[in-house]
Amino acid sequence: xxxKTGKMHTDTSIKxxxxxxxxxxxxxxxxxxxxxxxxxxxxxxxxxxxxIYLLGHLIAVHDEMLMILDLTREMQYPELYGPFHEEPDxxxxxxxxxxELRTIWKTQCAYIAQQFAGVKTEEWFSxxxxxxxxxxxxxxxxxxxxxxxxxxxxxxxxxxxxxxxK
Amino acid sequence: xxxKTGKMHTDTSIKxxxxxxxxxxxxxxxxxxxxxxxxxxxxxxxxxxxxIYLLGHLIAVHDEMLMILDLTREMQYPELYGPFHEEPDxxxxxxxxxxELRTIWKTQCAYIAQQFAGVKTEEWFSxxxxxxxxxxxxxxxxxxxxxxxxxxxxxxxxxxxxxxxK
Numbered sequence: 229x230x231x232k233t234g235k236m237h238t239d240t241s242i243k244x245x246x247x248x249x250x251x252x253x254x255x256x257x258x259x260x261x262x263x264x265x266x267x268x269x270x271x272x273x274x275x276x277x278x279x280i281y282l283l284g285h286l287i288a289v290h291d292e293m294l295m296i297l298d299l300t301r302e303m304q305y306p307e308l309y310g311p312f313h314e315e316p317d318x319x320x321x322x323x324x325x326x327x328e329l330r331t332i333w334k335t336q337c338a339y340i341a342q343q344f345a346g347v348k349t350e351e352w353f354s355x356x357x358x359x360x361x362x363x364x365x366x367x368x369x370x371x372x373x374x375x376x377x378x379x380x381x382x383x384x385x386x387x388x389x390x391x392x393x394k
Numbered sequence: 395x396x397x398k399t400g401k402m403h404t405d406t407s408i409k410x411x412x413x414x415x416x417x418x419x420x421x422x423x424x425x426x427x428x429x430x431x432x433x434x435x436x437x438x439x440x441x442x443x444x445x446i447y448l449l450g451h452l453i454a455v456h457d458e459m460l461m462i463l464d465l466t467r468e469m470q471y472p473e474l475y476g477p478f479h480e481e482p483d484x485x486x487x488x489x490x491x492x493x494e495l496r497t498i499w500k501t502q503c504a505y506i507a508q509q510f511a512g513v514k515t516e517e518w519f520s521x522x523x524x525x526x527x528x529x530x531x532x533x534x535x536x537x538x539x540x541x542x543x544x545x546x547x548x549x550x551x552x553x554x555x556x557x558x559x560k
Contacts, residue, residue: 229516241403244537273439369409378414
């Protein structure tokens with residue numbers, strides 16, 4: 229493989245995964261617009277998670293993602309982590325209003341897009357904050373780009389559920 | 395970027411995506427084992443696709459994927475494409491037995507693993523069969539590795555739904 233080819237494939241790989249992130253966020257935005265606040269308060273299937281829980285859960289996971297990517301030093305929405313990540317749905321009674329979660333979602337997506345745009349090629353392939361230098365030396369897949377990849381998959385998994393609210 | 399670094403990132407990117415494929419298939423296998431034939435005949439949510447439809451749909455999409463990757467010349471299960479891809483759920487009354495679909499799923503997964511193992515680095519970054527040489531020249535992300543990436547996302551989207559049958 230020539231130097232040029234290796235560089236080209238590296239750039240292509242980053243674009244493939246970031247494109248999936250962008251596209252998944254776009255799908256989520258379109259879906260959330262189609263779902264009324266009432267629809268988001270319904271269960272995706274009888275006895276299963278409600279839409280509002282999944283919306284808050286996605287925000288909490290993406291908030292944590294920014295720290296794992298070393299793009300933030302602390303959680304931006306720490307008050308959401310307990311009710312939407314540590315606790316299951318319906319365990320916490322006083323959740324934020326759906327309208328508030330919608331606003332946070334949009335603000336967060338814009339912030340993430342801005343942050344992602346500033347990450348350089350080598351940084352995407354550097355270790356994330358939850359892996360040690362020693363472990364990363366033998367497992368180079370535990371890089372920042374892979375964190376985005378797994379979060380895309382996580383997002384699509386839950387979008388598959390939220391689409392059932394339509 | 396040095397020649398060595400470019401090659402390393404290229405190999406890392408391929409491993410990241412193929413690992414996600416393997417892991418997603420493993421998650422699917424575990425889920426399908428937990429779901430009885432009766433559970434697979436239920437709807438994922440009232441009025442929505444049944445488990446059996448999604449199982450057949452995944453087989454049909456992965457069958458087509460092999461052709462898009464140029465790993466097969468024709469569909470291995472052409473009889474499934476109509477009822478599980480072209481048609482919506484419940485449009486076709488005489489579907490194959492769930493036990494038959496389970497067997498095909500396992501056979502197909504083993505076949506795909508075998509085929510993937512034989513694909514070389516440069517092949518993963520070469521064009522898939524549904525894009526022209528001209529379009530690929532300006533859009534290198536339309537490669538075979540990206541086909542696997544989008545099918546992983548598709549699989550996880552539907553696994554998010556099938557898990558609701560538990």
